Amino acid sequence: MAYELYYWPTIQGRGEFIRLALEEAGADYRDVARLPARPGQGVPAMLACLDGDSVPHAAYAPPVLRDGDLLIGQTPNILQYLGRRLGLAPRAESGRLWLNQLQLTMADWLTEVHDTHHPLSMNQYYAEQKQAAMLRSADFRETRLPKFLDYFTQVLLSNGSRGQYLVGSKLTYGDLSLFQMLAGLRYAFPQAMARLAPRYPALCALHDAVAARPNIARYLRSKRRIPFNEDGIFRHYPELDG
Numbered sequence: 001m002a003y004e005l006y007y008w009p010t011i012q013g014r015g016e017f018i019r020l021a022l023e024e025a026g027a028d029y030r031d032v033a034r035l036p037a038r039p040g041q042g043v044p045a046m047l048a049c050l051d052g053d054s055v056p057h058a059a060y061a062p063p064v065l066r067d068g069d070l071l072i073g074q075t076p077n078i079l080q081y082l083g084r085r086l087g088l089a090p091r092a093e094s095g096r097l098w099l100n101q102l103q104l105t106m107a108d109w110l111t112e113v114h115d116t117h118h119p120l121s122m123n124q125y126y127a128e129q130k131q132a133a134m135l136r137s138a139d140f141r142e143t144r145l146p147k148f149l150d151y152f153t154q155v156l157l158s159n160g161s162r163g164q165y166l167v168g169s170k171l172t173y174g175d176l177s178l179f180q181m182l183a184g185l186r187y188a189f190p191q192a193m194a195r196l197a198p199r200y201p202a203l204c205a206l207h208d209a210v211a212a213r214p215n216i217a218r219y220l221r222s223k224r225r226i227p228f229n230e231d232g233i234f235r236h237y238p239e240l241d242g
Contacts, residue, residue: 025086184234
């Protein structure tokens with residue numbers, strides 16, 4: 001049976017990390033909420049995964065992955081499940097734990113990106129918290145962003161295995177996720193990322209290598225890749241880019 005991914009149909013968001021893994025592996029999957037709203041399809045089907053009266057172990061929020069009767073929530077949890085099945089994680093438990101640790105760190109990073117444009121409340125529009133967002137974004141650009149980039153550069157350069165990957169000598173879902181983080185940051189903060197790029201050649205090389213992989217390159221050119229937009233996590237507001 002094909003994997004079924006449940007995520008919002010108009011944004012990349014946290015679901016994109018799952019899509020990249022499925023696309024790289026050439027896995028058979030259905031992006032359920034993007035299908036017409038028929039029984040078992042569309043946004044109603046996605047929302048049903050969050051209904052504790054309808055399914056056991058309901059997820060708090062999408063993304064959710066279905067594999068047969070199994071429903072799995074939370075992006076790092078889904079990727080940890082898919083990693084071994086899609087050949088995108090190390091065989092050794094120590095390597096899988098390290099990879100999951102890096103994915104959880106990226107989840108923290110992603111939250112900080114989101115909070116640059118919504119620092120006060122999810123229930124307020126950006127325009128209602130714009131001044132706070134400008135302060136939060138200035139700190140993010142000047143201190144938090146370089147700290148995360150420094151950390152993942154250190155991880156890359158400290159990997160003693162052959163190749164330029166985060167973990168081991170082969171591409172993992174962590175490399176795909178780091179590509180997505182860098183691509184999203186280039187969209188949201190183009191000036192800041194352009195200024196920082198000369199300091200991080202290893203990260204830029206990883207981004208370009210992932211983008212050039214045949215399955216990923218086809219996906220990025222396809223209609224399946226939802227464009228970045230101002231409804232997702234990575235949003236480009238010029239005033240937040242300094």
